[in-house]
Amino acid sequence: MQRRYRTVSDLKENESARAISFDDPTLAGKLTAMGVLPGALIEMVRCAPFGKAYYIKVDGVRLALRTEEAATILVEL
């Protein structure tokens, strides 16, 4: 089924996209406090060696996120 939205976990390596919103209120609080804001440019840097986590860059800040955490950040198509 064609989805209407993408999340950070759909990004390929070296791909960037702007964040739109969050779909988990608890994580949203944590992520916004860390500087992941709607409108921020998110770059997928790489996947963790054993999988299940991503290395991303948000406006020059480097973050490690789990796959599930990244999947709560909706990005523009």
Place this chain on the structure above:
Amino acid sequence: MSQAPEQAAIRVALVGNPNSGKSTVFNQLTGLRQKTGNFPGVTVDVKEGKIKLPSGREAMLTDFPGTYSLYPTSSDEKIVASVMTNPADLHYPRAVIYVADAINLEKHLLLLSQLIDLGLPVLLALNMADTAAEMGIKVNLAKLSDSLGVPVVFISGRTGENIQKLIVELEKLLLQAEKNPSVHPPFYRLTESEKQVVEAVRLNLGADNPYRALLLAHHADWLPFLQKQERDTLAAITETKQFQSLRAQVDETLDRYDTFSPLIQEAVQRPPVYPSTPTDRLDNVLTHRWWGPMIFFGVMLLVFMVIFYGYETTGGWVEAGMNWVIDGMGSLAHRLGGEWIANLITKGILEGFKGVLVFVPQIALLFFLVTILEEVGYLARVVFMFDKTMRRYGMNGRSIVALIGGGACAVPAIMGTRTISNWKERLITVMVTPFISCSARIPVYMVLIPVALPGAGWWTWALVFAAMYFLGMGAAFGSAWLLKKTLRTREPSYLALEMPVYRMPHWKNVWLTVWDKTTSFVSGVWKIIVVITVSLWILSSTGPGDAMLRAESAAREDAALQGLDSLRTNDLIAAYQMKDSWAGRFGSFIEPAIRPLGYDWKIGIGLISSFAAREVFNSTMYVIYSLESVGEQEEEDAADQKPFERYISLRQRMLDDRFDDTDTPVYTRATGLSLLVFYALAMQCMSTLAAVRRETGRWRWAILQFVGMGLVAYLGAWVVQQIF
């Protein structure tokens, strides 16, 4: 804990995000005038240090854990929110020094704006001024200070630039706050529903600051200073006003960014694109799919080898030095106080100290290495790479920091788990970390490995030494897996971790950390050691009635029959007296319980005294096998450069030892290996148990750990005894 003069001191808080370089600034401000104290009530360690203000007054600076906001998720972040919302708290500051990274200023201002809204006088220290300038980032200080409404100072924690200016500004701020408390317009305008909540809270709890009232409503269920009744009132308020805390938090955060982002854009000029930095290039390799893990294991191997070889040199120096001290003190005490006093000092106290001091350089070295890995920013990458692996065992990527630190000492490692927000992940980490072979086990391994395999070569010993570490790791992960299957929690678990820019270690930070951890370790352990070695010496040199005299005459008769020289006769007397002493009797009493493992009563005493701390085993063995009469010849052998050789005299005594009833050797290969396994797996450290009790809040986890590890150790030791 809190004496009157300290309460009277001017409290200043040092606050900032993680990775803002806050601890470097703290070290620059306080230097060696710092100590580790305690937050009353929440029993969390905190660093405090004195600052001398220009007027000569002194301020007490508290270093708070790094956090992003006053909506915390982990227990160390909670400290900031719970102190800043409680003016009655001992640590509640009269002013705040807020450290922010000038390079990513926008991302560091959320918490600052919250503190300002709480009505706290704040001084903004813009850190890493030097690096920011290099990157082409220009900050208009006057404009920034104006629009934020707080004084701003450009500093560099690394070079110490402008630290004095920061102190001058701090005093100005304090004086100003004393005269007329500043009234900033709040950064965040409350929504209509929040206003209602705030009004109700102010009415019922008398909180005058509106933002403070709002935070009380948000955190009603966990703020430690709230009374049961206040909690209920707050719960009723949020209930009737239909206050949705989570949603309100996100909305507030976004609103704050909207307010201060334009201000920053006006005051800060930055280059249009972020260039590819050395950090990116390093991470291409260090977090690479294949290279990343391989480099990690390489680094760990290197650390392991440094421990192993470092022991050889430093331990030798300390032992030689201590022997010199023991000889000197012994003859001095002999002249001044007679034989009994001399024996008490040399055989009781100093021998005990020797057993500990020998590995103090070791533990300092390990703290040094772990601190460097942390300082350069590498540990955050390790957390990222191994999060999945750790989760499989019910832990968090952050747990790996504790497990690595556990290789030095479990106590600080367990305290470091506060960064893990999920209770279950944190608990499992706390429970299994003591399985990792800590530096206190090293001297025990060094004595026992050659005893178990006397004929084997040096390489085999090194291999067995490494095997002990793997055994500990296996036990840690195995029991973590078991705990994962048993414990239940619905709490969410996070990784969400910022990976700092790679930096050269700041040496002042490294030295202060190593100094602090090592001294607090030694000061925690030396009293126990003295008490145990002295009481052990007394218990092993006295007995019921005239038992000691009878043992001596029996030994003299046997020695005469065997035609021993006076030196050997004295040894025989000591051995006979040991057996008949209180300690000997107690050891014999518990011998049936440990005989299945192949241990005799002497090992029994060693095990019992080791419950204070593992390293006491060596001190105990030195006392039990009273080694003062060992010939000069053996001392010279001990000067050999190989690490295992140092304990040659003790080892020889142990190998010569025989069971009293069966006259078979006590230390066979099986017994030696089984004892090694027991020491690798058993929970024999009072300090760790105390730390576990403190960090989990309950004795039950400490007791479970003690019993569980004891059973695993007994079982493991028994199996080894059967196999070999």
